[in-house]
Amino acid sequence: MGIYLPIAEMSVNMVVLLAMGAAVGFLSGLFGVGGGFLITPLLIFYNIPPAIAVATGANQVIASSISGALSHFKKGTIDFKLGTVLLAGGVVGSTVGVWVFSLLRSVGQLDLFVSLLYVALLGTVGSMMLIESVRAMRRAAGGAAPSLRKPGQHNWIHRLPLKMRFRASKLFVSVIPVLGLGAIIGFLASIMGVGGGFIMVPALIYLLKVPTNVVIGTSLFQIVFTAAYTTIVHATTNQTVDVVLAFLLMIGGVAGAQYGAKAGQKLRGEQLRALLALLVVAVALRLAFDLFVRPNSLYSLSSLSGI
Protein backbone atom coordinates (compact mmCIF):
# COMPACT_ATOMS: atom_id res chain seq x y z
CA MET A 1 0.00 0.00 0.00
CA GLY A 2 1.61 3.22 -1.14
CA ILE A 3 1.68 6.40 0.88
CA TYR A 4 3.04 9.76 -0.17
CA LEU A 5 5.46 11.42 2.24
CA PRO A 6 4.79 15.18 2.03
CA ILE A 7 8.25 16.34 3.15
CA ALA A 8 10.40 13.65 1.54
CA GLU A 9 8.23 14.19 -1.60
CA MET A 10 8.21 10.53 -2.45
CA SER A 11 5.88 7.60 -2.47
CA VAL A 12 6.74 4.69 -0.20
CA ASN A 13 5.17 1.43 0.91
CA MET A 14 3.25 1.96 4.15
CA VAL A 15 3.43 -1.72 5.16
CA VAL A 16 7.22 -1.72 4.83
CA LEU A 17 7.51 1.32 7.11
CA LEU A 18 5.13 -0.10 9.73
CA ALA A 19 7.05 -3.39 9.67
CA MET A 20 10.34 -1.51 9.93
CA GLY A 21 9.03 0.39 12.97
CA ALA A 22 7.70 -2.82 14.52
CA ALA A 23 10.95 -4.74 13.96
CA VAL A 24 13.05 -1.96 15.47
CA GLY A 25 10.48 -1.55 18.26
CA PHE A 26 10.71 -5.28 18.99
CA LEU A 27 14.51 -5.11 19.15
CA SER A 28 14.43 -1.99 21.30
CA GLY A 29 12.02 -3.68 23.70
CA LEU A 30 14.14 -6.83 23.66
CA PHE A 31 17.42 -5.06 24.37
CA GLY A 32 16.12 -2.03 26.24
CA VAL A 33 17.58 0.45 23.75
CA GLY A 34 15.95 3.36 21.94
CA GLY A 35 16.39 1.97 18.44
CA GLY A 36 17.28 5.28 16.82
CA PHE A 37 20.62 3.82 15.71
CA LEU A 38 18.70 1.19 13.71
CA ILE A 39 15.89 3.39 12.32
CA THR A 40 18.11 5.94 10.59
CA PRO A 41 20.30 3.42 8.70
CA LEU A 42 17.22 1.37 7.74
CA LEU A 43 15.57 4.49 6.32
CA ILE A 44 18.75 5.29 4.39
CA PHE A 45 18.84 1.72 3.02
CA TYR A 46 15.19 2.30 1.97
CA ASN A 47 16.32 5.32 -0.11
CA ILE A 48 14.90 8.01 2.17
CA PRO A 49 17.29 10.99 1.83
CA PRO A 50 19.71 10.91 4.83
CA ALA A 51 18.79 14.50 5.78
CA ILE A 52 15.16 13.45 6.27
CA ALA A 53 16.04 10.07 7.81
CA VAL A 54 18.12 11.76 10.53
CA ALA A 55 15.66 14.52 11.46
CA THR A 56 12.70 12.13 11.38
CA GLY A 57 14.68 9.60 13.42
CA ALA A 58 15.10 12.19 16.18
CA ASN A 59 11.32 12.65 16.21
CA GLN A 60 10.71 8.89 16.42
CA VAL A 61 13.16 8.55 19.34
CA ILE A 62 10.82 10.67 21.52
CA ALA A 63 7.94 8.22 21.12
CA SER A 64 10.10 5.18 21.81
CA SER A 65 11.69 6.72 24.93
CA ILE A 66 8.70 8.42 26.56
CA SER A 67 7.09 5.19 27.79
CA GLY A 68 10.24 4.10 29.62
CA ALA A 69 10.81 7.60 30.97
CA LEU A 70 7.27 7.66 32.43
CA SER A 71 7.82 4.27 34.10
CA HIS A 72 10.98 5.54 35.75
CA PHE A 73 9.24 8.78 36.73
CA LYS A 74 6.57 6.76 38.56
CA LYS A 75 9.18 4.62 40.29
CA GLY A 76 11.11 7.76 41.22
CA THR A 77 14.31 6.53 39.58
CA ILE A 78 15.17 9.75 37.73
CA ASP A 79 17.80 12.17 39.03
CA PHE A 80 16.18 15.38 37.77
CA LYS A 81 19.06 17.63 38.70
CA LEU A 82 21.60 15.47 36.89
CA GLY A 83 19.16 15.07 33.98
CA THR A 84 18.68 18.83 33.71
CA VAL A 85 22.42 19.56 33.65
CA LEU A 86 22.84 16.84 31.00
CA LEU A 87 19.95 18.41 29.08
CA ALA A 88 21.57 21.87 29.21
CA GLY A 89 24.64 20.33 27.59
CA GLY A 90 22.37 18.49 25.16
CA VAL A 91 20.73 21.73 23.98
CA VAL A 92 24.14 23.26 23.20
CA GLY A 93 25.38 20.08 21.47
CA SER A 94 22.21 19.76 19.45
CA THR A 95 22.34 23.40 18.31
CA VAL A 96 25.93 22.94 17.14
CA GLY A 97 24.95 19.64 15.53
CA VAL A 98 22.11 21.15 13.49
CA TRP A 99 24.42 23.94 12.36
CA VAL A 100 27.08 21.41 11.26
CA PHE A 101 24.30 19.39 9.60
CA SER A 102 23.20 22.38 7.46
CA LEU A 103 26.79 23.21 6.59
CA LEU A 104 27.62 19.64 5.51
CA ARG A 105 24.40 19.45 3.51
CA SER A 106 25.24 22.60 1.57
CA VAL A 107 28.68 21.24 0.59
CA GLY A 108 27.27 17.79 -0.27
CA GLN A 109 29.13 15.84 2.40
CA LEU A 110 26.27 15.11 4.83
CA ASP A 111 25.66 11.54 3.62
CA LEU A 112 29.34 10.71 3.96
CA PHE A 113 29.63 12.25 7.42
CA VAL A 114 26.52 10.47 8.72
CA SER A 115 27.77 7.13 7.37
CA LEU A 116 31.26 7.61 8.78
CA LEU A 117 29.92 8.52 12.23
CA TYR A 118 27.66 5.48 12.21
CA VAL A 119 30.43 3.13 11.08
CA ALA A 120 32.90 4.50 13.66
CA LEU A 121 30.51 4.62 16.63
CA LEU A 122 28.52 1.47 15.99
CA GLY A 123 31.68 -0.41 15.03
CA THR A 124 33.47 0.58 18.24
CA VAL A 125 30.54 0.17 20.63
CA GLY A 126 29.44 -3.07 18.95
CA SER A 127 32.88 -4.69 19.07
CA MET A 128 33.41 -3.67 22.70
CA MET A 129 30.03 -5.07 23.70
CA LEU A 130 30.69 -8.27 21.78
CA ILE A 131 34.05 -8.85 23.50
CA GLU A 132 32.58 -8.04 26.91
CA SER A 133 29.57 -10.33 26.51
CA VAL A 134 31.61 -13.24 25.16
CA ARG A 135 33.90 -12.92 28.21
CA ALA A 136 30.88 -12.84 30.51
CA MET A 137 29.44 -15.94 28.86
CA ARG A 138 32.77 -17.75 29.26
CA ARG A 139 32.93 -16.76 32.93
CA ALA A 140 29.38 -17.96 33.45
CA ALA A 141 30.23 -21.26 31.76
CA GLY A 142 33.39 -21.58 33.93
CA GLY A 143 31.28 -21.15 37.05
CA ALA A 144 33.20 -18.15 38.38
CA ALA A 145 31.16 -15.38 39.96
CA PRO A 146 31.09 -12.21 37.83
CA SER A 147 33.42 -9.63 39.33
CA LEU A 148 31.55 -6.70 40.84
CA ARG A 149 32.73 -3.16 40.32
CA LYS A 150 34.22 -1.82 43.52
CA PRO A 151 32.42 1.32 44.69
CA GLY A 152 34.27 4.43 45.77
CA GLN A 153 36.94 4.28 43.08
CA HIS A 154 37.86 7.71 41.76
CA ASN A 155 39.32 8.68 38.42
CA TRP A 156 40.59 11.89 36.79
CA ILE A 157 37.03 13.11 36.20
CA HIS A 158 36.51 13.47 39.93
CA ARG A 159 39.44 15.88 40.19
CA LEU A 160 37.91 18.50 37.88
CA PRO A 161 36.73 21.85 39.37
CA LEU A 162 33.18 23.36 39.51
CA LYS A 163 31.76 20.57 41.60
CA MET A 164 28.05 20.15 42.11
CA ARG A 165 26.09 17.86 44.41
CA PHE A 166 23.51 15.47 42.90
CA ARG A 167 21.62 14.07 45.87
CA ALA A 168 19.52 11.45 44.08
CA SER A 169 22.68 9.94 42.60
CA LYS A 170 24.72 10.43 45.80
CA LEU A 171 27.33 12.20 43.63
CA PHE A 172 29.59 15.18 44.18
CA VAL A 173 31.13 15.77 40.79
CA SER A 174 32.31 18.56 38.48
CA VAL A 175 29.64 19.86 36.04
CA ILE A 176 32.20 19.94 33.19
CA PRO A 177 32.05 16.22 32.29
CA VAL A 178 28.26 16.20 32.82
CA LEU A 179 27.73 19.14 30.45
CA GLY A 180 30.27 17.66 28.03
CA LEU A 181 28.53 14.28 27.98
CA GLY A 182 25.15 15.99 27.45
CA ALA A 183 26.62 18.03 24.59
CA ILE A 184 28.05 14.92 22.86
CA ILE A 185 24.67 13.19 23.10
CA GLY A 186 22.91 16.30 21.74
CA PHE A 187 25.37 16.54 18.85
CA LEU A 188 24.89 12.87 17.96
CA ALA A 189 21.10 13.22 18.25
CA SER A 190 21.03 16.00 15.66
CA ILE A 191 23.54 14.47 13.23
CA MET A 192 22.68 10.77 13.54
CA GLY A 193 19.03 10.87 14.64
CA VAL A 194 19.77 8.65 17.64
CA GLY A 195 18.80 8.94 21.28
CA GLY A 196 22.37 8.21 22.33
CA GLY A 197 21.54 5.81 25.17
CA PHE A 198 24.23 3.42 23.94
CA ILE A 199 26.85 6.04 24.85
CA MET A 200 25.07 7.75 27.72
CA VAL A 201 24.42 4.63 29.84
CA PRO A 202 28.02 3.29 29.89
CA ALA A 203 29.38 6.85 30.34
CA LEU A 204 27.14 7.48 33.36
CA ILE A 205 28.04 4.14 34.93
CA TYR A 206 31.77 3.95 34.24
CA LEU A 207 32.87 7.59 33.99
CA LEU A 208 30.59 9.44 36.41
CA LYS A 209 29.92 6.41 38.68
CA VAL A 210 26.18 7.13 38.81
CA PRO A 211 24.33 4.37 40.73
CA THR A 212 22.81 1.93 38.22
CA ASN A 213 19.25 2.30 39.59
CA VAL A 214 18.96 5.92 38.40
CA VAL A 215 21.08 5.58 35.22
CA ILE A 216 18.38 4.37 32.80
CA GLY A 217 15.68 6.75 34.05
CA THR A 218 17.96 9.78 33.98
CA SER A 219 19.29 8.84 30.55
CA LEU A 220 15.74 8.43 29.16
CA PHE A 221 14.68 11.76 30.71
CA GLN A 222 17.56 13.55 28.98
CA ILE A 223 17.01 11.70 25.70
CA VAL A 224 13.30 12.57 25.49
CA PHE A 225 13.94 16.30 25.89
CA THR A 226 17.12 16.44 23.79
CA ALA A 227 15.30 14.62 20.96
CA ALA A 228 12.32 17.01 21.33
CA TYR A 229 14.62 20.02 21.10
CA THR A 230 16.52 18.49 18.16
CA THR A 231 13.27 17.78 16.28
CA ILE A 232 12.12 21.39 16.68
CA VAL A 233 15.48 22.83 15.60
CA HIS A 234 15.65 20.51 12.56
CA ALA A 235 12.08 21.43 11.64
CA THR A 236 12.86 25.14 11.94
CA THR A 237 16.31 25.19 10.29
CA ASN A 238 16.20 22.46 7.65
CA GLN A 239 12.48 21.58 7.24
CA THR A 240 13.46 17.93 7.10
CA VAL A 241 11.11 16.39 9.70
CA ASP A 242 8.50 14.26 7.92
CA VAL A 243 5.67 13.67 10.42
CA VAL A 244 3.88 11.14 8.22
CA LEU A 245 7.05 9.04 8.08
CA ALA A 246 7.73 9.53 11.80
CA PHE A 247 4.16 8.61 12.75
CA LEU A 248 4.26 5.32 10.80
CA LEU A 249 7.53 4.39 12.49
CA MET A 250 6.19 5.34 15.93
CA ILE A 251 3.02 3.24 15.56
CA GLY A 252 5.01 0.17 14.53
CA GLY A 253 7.65 0.90 17.16
CA VAL A 254 5.35 1.35 20.14
CA ALA A 255 3.53 -1.91 19.34
CA GLY A 256 6.70 -3.88 18.59
CA ALA A 257 8.43 -2.75 21.78
CA GLN A 258 5.82 -4.48 23.96
CA TYR A 259 6.45 -7.89 22.40
CA GLY A 260 10.19 -7.36 22.44
CA ALA A 261 10.13 -6.66 26.17
CA LYS A 262 8.26 -9.95 26.78
CA ALA A 263 10.70 -11.92 24.62
CA GLY A 264 13.61 -10.26 26.42
CA GLN A 265 12.56 -11.74 29.76
CA LYS A 266 13.24 -15.25 28.40
CA LEU A 267 16.88 -14.55 27.49
CA ARG A 268 19.87 -14.11 29.78
CA GLY A 269 21.66 -10.77 30.09
CA GLU A 270 24.96 -11.69 28.47
CA GLN A 271 23.19 -13.55 25.65
CA LEU A 272 21.06 -10.47 25.01
CA ARG A 273 24.13 -8.25 24.99
CA ALA A 274 25.96 -10.56 22.56
CA LEU A 275 22.96 -10.54 20.21
CA LEU A 276 22.65 -6.76 20.38
CA ALA A 277 26.40 -6.42 19.77
CA LEU A 278 26.16 -8.65 16.68
CA LEU A 279 23.28 -6.53 15.38
CA VAL A 280 25.16 -3.27 15.96
CA VAL A 281 28.29 -4.62 14.22
CA ALA A 282 26.16 -5.86 11.30
CA VAL A 283 24.64 -2.39 10.76
CA ALA A 284 28.11 -0.82 10.90
CA LEU A 285 29.47 -3.31 8.34
CA ARG A 286 26.54 -2.75 6.01
CA LEU A 287 27.10 1.03 6.09
CA ALA A 288 30.86 0.57 5.62
CA PHE A 289 30.17 -1.68 2.63
CA ASP A 290 28.26 1.17 0.92
CA LEU A 291 31.17 3.53 1.52
CA PHE A 292 33.81 1.24 0.02
CA VAL A 293 31.95 -0.40 -2.85
CA ARG A 294 31.79 1.48 -6.13
CA PRO A 295 28.27 2.97 -6.38
CA ASN A 296 26.05 2.23 -9.40
CA SER A 297 26.40 5.80 -10.53
CA LEU A 298 29.22 8.10 -9.55
CA TYR A 299 26.98 11.11 -10.06
CA SER A 300 24.21 12.45 -7.90
CA LEU A 301 21.89 15.45 -8.13
CA SER A 302 20.84 17.80 -5.42
CA SER A 303 19.12 21.13 -5.20
CA LEU A 304 21.08 24.12 -3.98
CA SER A 305 19.65 23.69 -0.49
CA GLY A 306 20.94 20.14 -0.39
CA ILE A 307 18.11 17.58 -0.62
Place this chain on the structure above:
Amino acid sequence: MVFVRPAALMATLIALLLPLTPAAAQAPETVNPENIQIGLSTDRVSITADFSGADLTIFGALDNADPLIARHGRYDVIVVLEGPPRPVVVRKKNRVLGMWINTQSETFVSVPVSYSVATTRAWQDVTNPASYRQMALGADNITLIPANKTGDPETITEFTAALRDRKKASELFSERIGGVHFLSQSLFRATLHLAPNVPVGTHRARAFLFKNGAFIDESSAQLSIQKAGFEQRLFRAAQENSFLYGVAAVALAFLTGWVGRVVFRKD
Protein backbone atom coordinates in the same frame (compact mmCIF):
# COMPACT_ATOMS: atom_id res chain seq x y z
CA MET B 1 -4.20 9.55 -8.23
CA VAL B 2 -4.98 12.31 -10.65
CA PHE B 3 -8.28 14.04 -10.31
CA VAL B 4 -9.88 14.15 -13.71
CA ARG B 5 -13.39 15.45 -13.79
CA PRO B 6 -15.27 13.86 -16.70
CA ALA B 7 -17.53 16.90 -17.06
CA ALA B 8 -14.59 19.26 -17.50
CA LEU B 9 -13.00 16.88 -19.93
CA MET B 10 -16.09 16.81 -22.15
CA ALA B 11 -16.28 20.59 -22.05
CA THR B 12 -12.69 20.83 -23.26
CA LEU B 13 -13.33 18.42 -26.07
CA ILE B 14 -16.42 20.24 -27.28
CA ALA B 15 -14.64 23.58 -27.14
CA LEU B 16 -11.88 22.14 -29.28
CA LEU B 17 -14.21 20.60 -31.80
CA LEU B 18 -16.35 23.71 -32.39
CA PRO B 19 -13.88 25.86 -34.34
CA LEU B 20 -13.27 22.97 -36.72
CA THR B 21 -16.74 23.04 -38.24
CA PRO B 22 -16.69 26.54 -39.78
CA ALA B 23 -13.15 25.93 -41.05
CA ALA B 24 -14.25 22.81 -42.88
CA ALA B 25 -17.21 24.66 -44.37
CA GLN B 26 -14.98 27.28 -45.95
CA ALA B 27 -14.02 27.11 -49.60
CA PRO B 28 -11.43 24.34 -49.92
CA GLU B 29 -9.16 26.29 -52.31
CA THR B 30 -8.04 28.89 -49.71
CA VAL B 31 -5.03 27.23 -48.12
CA ASN B 32 -4.94 28.27 -44.49
CA PRO B 33 -1.82 27.24 -42.56
CA GLU B 34 -2.43 24.38 -40.13
CA ASN B 35 -2.31 25.19 -36.47
CA ILE B 36 -2.39 23.11 -33.33
CA GLN B 37 -4.39 23.55 -30.14
CA ILE B 38 -4.18 21.64 -26.92
CA GLY B 39 -6.53 21.55 -23.97
CA LEU B 40 -6.01 20.01 -20.59
CA SER B 41 -8.92 18.19 -19.03
CA THR B 42 -7.94 19.92 -15.81
CA ASP B 43 -5.54 22.75 -15.09
CA ARG B 44 -4.71 21.30 -11.71
CA VAL B 45 -3.38 17.89 -10.74
CA SER B 46 -3.49 16.93 -7.07
CA ILE B 47 -1.03 14.56 -5.50
CA THR B 48 -2.79 12.59 -2.78
CA ALA B 49 -1.50 10.19 -0.12
CA ASP B 50 -1.58 7.17 -2.42
CA PHE B 51 0.11 8.89 -5.40
CA SER B 52 2.59 6.56 -7.06
CA GLY B 53 3.01 8.16 -10.46
CA ALA B 54 0.24 8.64 -13.00
CA ASP B 55 -0.56 9.11 -16.65
CA LEU B 56 -1.67 12.54 -17.74
CA THR B 57 -3.84 12.76 -20.83
CA ILE B 58 -3.78 15.85 -22.99
CA PHE B 59 -6.23 16.32 -25.87
CA GLY B 60 -5.50 18.45 -28.87
CA ALA B 61 -6.72 19.28 -32.34
CA LEU B 62 -5.32 20.44 -35.65
CA ASP B 63 -7.06 23.30 -37.43
CA ASN B 64 -7.09 23.37 -41.21
CA ALA B 65 -5.62 19.90 -41.44
CA ASP B 66 -5.20 18.69 -45.00
CA PRO B 67 -7.24 15.45 -45.20
CA LEU B 68 -4.90 13.96 -47.78
CA ILE B 69 -1.77 14.47 -45.65
CA ALA B 70 -3.63 13.33 -42.56
CA ARG B 71 -4.72 10.14 -44.32
CA HIS B 72 -1.14 9.37 -45.24
CA GLY B 73 -0.12 9.93 -41.63
CA ARG B 74 2.29 12.74 -42.50
CA TYR B 75 1.25 14.90 -39.57
CA ASP B 76 3.31 14.32 -36.47
CA VAL B 77 2.80 15.71 -32.99
CA ILE B 78 5.23 15.91 -30.10
CA VAL B 79 3.84 16.87 -26.70
CA VAL B 80 6.13 17.96 -23.87
CA LEU B 81 5.32 18.53 -20.22
CA GLU B 82 8.07 20.59 -18.64
CA GLY B 83 8.43 21.11 -14.90
CA PRO B 84 9.40 24.41 -13.25
CA PRO B 85 13.08 25.37 -13.72
CA ARG B 86 15.36 25.12 -10.68
CA PRO B 87 19.09 25.21 -10.06
CA VAL B 88 20.72 21.78 -9.72
CA VAL B 89 24.07 20.69 -8.31
CA VAL B 90 25.62 17.62 -9.96
CA ARG B 91 28.20 15.90 -7.78
CA LYS B 92 30.72 13.27 -8.74
CA LYS B 93 32.17 10.68 -6.41
CA ASN B 94 35.81 9.71 -6.55
CA ARG B 95 37.77 7.14 -4.62
CA VAL B 96 39.51 8.71 -1.60
CA LEU B 97 41.26 6.37 0.87
CA GLY B 98 39.21 3.52 -0.53
CA MET B 99 35.92 5.34 0.05
CA TRP B 100 33.63 6.82 -2.57
CA ILE B 101 33.30 10.49 -1.71
CA ASN B 102 31.72 13.47 -3.48
CA THR B 103 34.72 15.46 -4.67
CA GLN B 104 33.65 17.37 -7.79
CA SER B 105 30.52 19.36 -8.41
CA GLU B 106 29.01 21.53 -11.10
CA THR B 107 26.00 23.80 -10.65
CA PHE B 108 23.47 24.26 -13.41
CA VAL B 109 21.05 27.16 -13.47
CA SER B 110 17.34 26.67 -14.29
CA VAL B 111 17.13 22.98 -15.15
CA PRO B 112 13.52 21.83 -15.67
CA VAL B 113 12.78 19.61 -12.71
CA SER B 114 10.92 17.19 -14.95
CA TYR B 115 10.62 16.74 -18.70
CA SER B 116 8.13 14.26 -20.05
CA VAL B 117 7.64 13.72 -23.79
CA ALA B 118 5.14 11.85 -25.94
CA THR B 119 5.48 11.52 -29.70
CA THR B 120 3.45 10.04 -32.54
CA ARG B 121 6.42 8.11 -33.91
CA ALA B 122 10.11 7.45 -33.26
CA TRP B 123 12.22 10.61 -33.10
CA GLN B 124 14.07 9.98 -36.37
CA ASP B 125 10.76 9.51 -38.23
CA VAL B 126 9.38 12.92 -37.24
CA THR B 127 12.14 15.29 -38.25
CA ASN B 128 15.94 15.49 -38.42
CA PRO B 129 18.29 15.84 -35.41
CA ALA B 130 19.34 19.36 -36.43
CA SER B 131 15.76 20.61 -36.09
CA TYR B 132 15.43 19.06 -32.63
CA ARG B 133 18.62 20.76 -31.55
CA GLN B 134 17.52 24.08 -32.97
CA MET B 135 14.18 23.85 -31.17
CA ALA B 136 15.82 22.46 -27.99
CA LEU B 137 13.24 19.70 -28.16
CA GLY B 138 13.74 16.39 -26.36
CA ALA B 139 15.53 15.55 -23.11
CA ASP B 140 18.85 15.28 -24.96
CA ASN B 141 18.47 18.71 -26.56
CA ILE B 142 17.18 21.00 -23.84
CA THR B 143 19.66 23.68 -22.97
CA LEU B 144 21.47 23.13 -19.68
CA ILE B 145 23.54 26.13 -18.67
CA PRO B 146 26.32 25.72 -16.10
CA ALA B 147 26.62 28.47 -13.49
CA ASN B 148 30.36 28.66 -14.16
CA LYS B 149 30.52 29.00 -17.95
CA THR B 150 34.28 29.48 -17.98
CA GLY B 151 34.94 26.00 -16.61
CA ASP B 152 36.76 23.23 -18.43
CA PRO B 153 34.51 22.39 -21.45
CA GLU B 154 35.27 18.68 -21.13
CA THR B 155 34.11 18.64 -17.50
CA ILE B 156 30.98 20.60 -18.38
CA THR B 157 30.13 18.10 -21.14
CA GLU B 158 30.68 15.23 -18.71
CA PHE B 159 28.49 16.74 -15.99
CA THR B 160 25.79 17.78 -18.47
CA ALA B 161 25.57 14.18 -19.68
CA ALA B 162 25.50 12.94 -16.08
CA LEU B 163 22.68 15.37 -15.26
CA ARG B 164 20.52 14.04 -18.13
CA ASP B 165 21.38 10.47 -17.20
CA ARG B 166 20.43 10.89 -13.52
CA LYS B 167 17.20 12.68 -14.42
CA LYS B 168 16.28 9.81 -16.74
CA ALA B 169 17.19 7.24 -14.08
CA SER B 170 14.85 8.92 -11.59
CA GLU B 171 12.05 8.90 -14.22
CA LEU B 172 11.87 12.70 -14.07
CA PHE B 173 12.99 12.86 -17.68
CA SER B 174 10.91 10.39 -19.63
CA GLU B 175 9.64 9.81 -23.13
CA ARG B 176 6.89 7.72 -24.62
CA ILE B 177 7.30 6.96 -28.29
CA GLY B 178 3.84 6.44 -29.75
CA GLY B 179 2.27 8.21 -26.77
CA VAL B 180 0.37 10.53 -29.12
CA HIS B 181 -2.56 8.98 -31.01
CA PHE B 182 -4.72 10.54 -33.67
CA LEU B 183 -8.33 9.84 -32.78
CA SER B 184 -9.55 11.30 -36.05
CA GLN B 185 -7.91 13.27 -38.85
CA SER B 186 -7.70 16.35 -36.68
CA LEU B 187 -8.08 15.20 -33.09
CA PHE B 188 -5.27 13.65 -31.05
CA ARG B 189 -4.64 12.40 -27.57
CA ALA B 190 -1.25 12.47 -25.82
CA THR B 191 -0.47 10.33 -22.77
CA LEU B 192 2.41 11.57 -20.65
CA HIS B 193 4.10 9.98 -17.67
CA LEU B 194 4.07 11.72 -14.29
CA ALA B 195 6.82 10.19 -12.13
CA PRO B 196 6.02 9.26 -8.50
CA ASN B 197 8.45 12.00 -7.42
CA VAL B 198 7.02 14.63 -9.80
CA PRO B 199 7.76 18.05 -8.34
CA VAL B 200 4.99 20.42 -7.40
CA GLY B 201 4.67 23.76 -9.15
CA THR B 202 3.53 25.18 -12.45
CA HIS B 203 4.28 22.87 -15.34
CA ARG B 204 4.02 23.87 -18.98
CA ALA B 205 2.55 21.59 -21.62
CA ARG B 206 3.67 22.29 -25.17
CA ALA B 207 2.57 20.63 -28.40
CA PHE B 208 4.60 20.78 -31.61
CA LEU B 209 3.09 20.05 -35.02
CA PHE B 210 5.20 18.69 -37.89
CA LYS B 211 4.07 18.18 -41.48
CA ASN B 212 6.22 15.98 -43.70
CA GLY B 213 9.09 16.48 -41.27
CA ALA B 214 8.82 20.27 -41.16
CA PHE B 215 7.84 22.22 -38.06
CA ILE B 216 4.52 24.03 -38.54
CA ASP B 217 3.08 25.29 -35.27
CA GLU B 218 3.30 25.19 -31.51
CA SER B 219 0.74 25.58 -28.73
CA SER B 220 1.08 25.60 -24.98
CA ALA B 221 -0.95 25.38 -21.79
CA GLN B 222 -0.23 25.64 -18.08
CA LEU B 223 -0.73 22.87 -15.58
CA SER B 224 -0.41 23.32 -11.87
CA ILE B 225 0.69 20.22 -9.94
CA GLN B 226 -0.07 20.46 -6.25
CA LYS B 227 -0.19 18.26 -3.23
CA ALA B 228 -3.76 17.47 -2.22
CA GLY B 229 -5.42 18.99 0.82
CA PHE B 230 -3.78 17.24 3.78
CA GLU B 231 -0.34 16.74 2.21
CA GLN B 232 -0.35 20.33 0.94
CA ARG B 233 -1.25 21.69 4.38
CA LEU B 234 1.51 19.66 6.02
CA PHE B 235 4.06 20.77 3.42
CA ARG B 236 3.04 24.43 3.71
CA ALA B 237 3.09 24.23 7.50
CA ALA B 238 6.59 22.71 7.44
CA GLN B 239 7.80 25.53 5.18
CA GLU B 240 5.94 28.53 6.58
CA ASN B 241 5.29 27.75 10.24
CA SER B 242 8.27 25.51 10.73
CA PHE B 243 8.57 26.15 14.46
CA LEU B 244 4.93 25.26 15.16
CA TYR B 245 5.27 22.27 12.83
CA GLY B 246 8.23 21.06 14.92
CA VAL B 247 6.31 21.54 18.15
CA ALA B 248 3.37 19.61 16.68
CA ALA B 249 5.71 16.78 15.58
CA VAL B 250 7.06 16.59 19.14
CA ALA B 251 3.55 16.65 20.63
CA LEU B 252 2.50 13.84 18.29
CA ALA B 253 5.49 11.76 19.41
CA PHE B 254 4.69 12.37 23.11
CA LEU B 255 1.07 11.43 22.50
CA THR B 256 1.88 8.28 20.52
CA GLY B 257 4.36 7.09 23.13
CA TRP B 258 1.92 7.82 25.95
CA VAL B 259 -1.06 6.16 24.20
CA GLY B 260 1.10 3.13 23.50
CA ARG B 261 1.93 2.93 27.18
CA VAL B 262 -1.74 3.15 28.18
CA VAL B 263 -2.80 0.54 25.61
CA PHE B 264 -0.08 -1.94 26.57
CA ARG B 265 -0.11 -1.10 30.29
CA LYS B 266 1.99 -3.47 32.31
CA ASP B 267 2.84 -1.71 35.54
